[in-house]
Amino acid sequence: MTRRVARILVVEDDETLRETLTEVLGDEGHEVRGAAHGYEALERLDEWSADLIVLDLMMPRMDAFEFREHQRHRPDAATTKVMVLSAAREIASAADRLGADAWLAKPFNLADVIDSVAELLPRSA
Amino acid sequence: MSGPQETTVGAQPDAGALGPPLLRGEVAFRLLVDAVEDYAIFLLATDGRVLTWNLGAQRIKGYTADEIIGRHFSAFYTADQRDDDRPMRLLGWAAEHGRFEDEGWRVRKDGSRFWANVIVTALTDEAGVPYAFAKVTRDLTERREAEEQQRTLQLEQRARSAAEEALLARDRFLSIASHELKTPVASLQLVAESVSRARDAGRLDDARLDVGLARIATATRRLGALLDELLDVSRLTADVTPWASEPVDMVALTAEVVARFSAGGNEGRIHLAAPDAAVVSGDASRLDQVLTNLVDNALKYSAPPTPVDIEISEADEGVEISVVDRGLGLDETSAARLFEAFGRGTNAEHIQGLGLGLHIAHQIVTRHGGRIEAGGRGAEPGAVFKIWIPRDGGTPG
DSSP states (O other): OBOOOOEEEEEOSOHHHHHHHHHHHHHTTOEEEEESSHHHHHHHHHHOOOSEEEEESSOSSSOHHHHHHHHHTOTTTTTOEEEEEEOOTTHHHHHHHHTOSEEEESSOOHHHHHHHHHHHSOOBO | OOOGGGOOTTOOOOTBTTBSHHHHHHHHHHHHHHHOOSEEEEEEOTTSBBOOOOHHHHHHHOOOHHHHTTSBGGGGSOHHHHHTTHHHHHHHHHHHHSEEEEEEEEEOTTSOEEEEEEEEEEEEOTTSOEEEEEEEEEEOHHHHHHHHHHHHHHHHHHHHHHHHHHHHHHHHHHHHHHHHHHHHHHHHHHHHHHHHHHHHTTOOOHHHHHHHHHHHHHHHHHHHHHHHHHHHHHHHHHOOSOOOOEEEEHHHHHHHHHHHHIIIIITTTEEEEOOSOOEEEEOHHHHHHHHHHHHHHHHHTSOTTSOEEEEEEEETTEEEEEEEOOSSOOOHHHHHHTTSTTOOOTTOTTSSSOSOHHHHHHHHHHHTTOEEEEEEETTEEEEEEEEEEETBOOSOO
16 A cells, blocks of 8 residues: 555645645645745645645635635635644634644644545555 | 800790800800711811811811811821921811812821811902811721721632632643543553563564554653643643743743744744844743644644634834634634633533633733733634734733
8 A cells, every 4th residue: 555645735834844844845846835825725726636635724815724714715726635633722613614634733743744634545455 | 035055946035145146056066066076177278287176176176176276287287298397288278179088097196097088178268268177087097997897798708719720720720631641641551561562472573663652752742732831831831930020022032932832843834024123121031831732722623734823013112912813713602711721612622622722822922911812713713813012011910
């Protein structure tokens, strides 16, 4: 069983965290792009389609909730899986309201990130 | 018909039995005053000697008529009041104004004190010259005690709700603080693990190590800044170091703050318009913190290369400093809540930081006897923050 190489969009306003996530997921062989907020994420999705969106809750210009509204109206991105990241205490209920496929509470370790992402991606034989 | 001894209220006394009608009225009135128990009602000679005494006076002050008539009414006052010549000054005021009302401590025969309401009325002849004073005294000790009790109760209630509010604020504080601290901690953890993983996989070259170290430095700075903000608040609350009250040149201080920010990567963004000097009395390091927070706020909420304008002027027996940015701006609701702890604008949830800078600035400015206010720039984008510090605010406290 080999892990599928996926296209992942990391949407996170903290630059250091965004770049580090991009790097570690890239190390796993994924094709990763970053966006600083929901609006930028929609721009990325205009030109590039993702298999998974790693999404911070609170961001400037467009937060996770507004982003999800837009995402649902895009035929090519409506069903893309979403994993929510947040330090908020109410992350589980927020993820639920967002209809996210998974969530990860900050801070997290590398194995958490890699495993959570792997679980969301379809495996190929 | 019955005689005077048997006269009852409502009965028509026999004409002549009590003398002429006027005299009868005076006698009846005298009897009435004598019988009043709740008020001390008596006459004083113009030199302060007690001329008459009633039941109320005896009950309230403890003297019988025999003991007090002919004595000076300063016997009802405390030693301090007597030293201050208050009794005779009171008569003087009554003579001048016709009537004088006073409230204060008085002394009973047994030396105990009671809280009295006193009305002194000057009785004057046709020429307006006083020939005696009527004094009506009420014992308000019980009412005063009840009021005191009520006040204590209110103070306790206020203290309790303040304590409850402080607890809520602390919870909110801890929740926001831990939320903000988690992002740089997540970065640190991930970078460290990523570097060690790259090393294990033999992929750790110098370039990758440099990037990792730079990220660790950034996240550490972020953590440091958050902790500084937390410490600023706790320092303000715990207030261990006393506040100085010394001449502070706000122009020089502002120039220092601007230089610090300019060196920190905001070269050329901050413009300062100021006179040669503008001195106030206050605590330089705390005022530095106010200016630092305002400039930091302006830079944080506006994007480079838009300018931040600082203007200093002498105004209204003090110094006014305005800091103007061209950033997100402020709506009215936000402007009103801005100076509360964590009261940042409704459009600013994503801005990094704890949102305590303006709260701290407000606390410090207020303790200097000054004012701080915020507003928008009308139709233009951006916000204006103004502080005013009095030239001589006394000792901040």
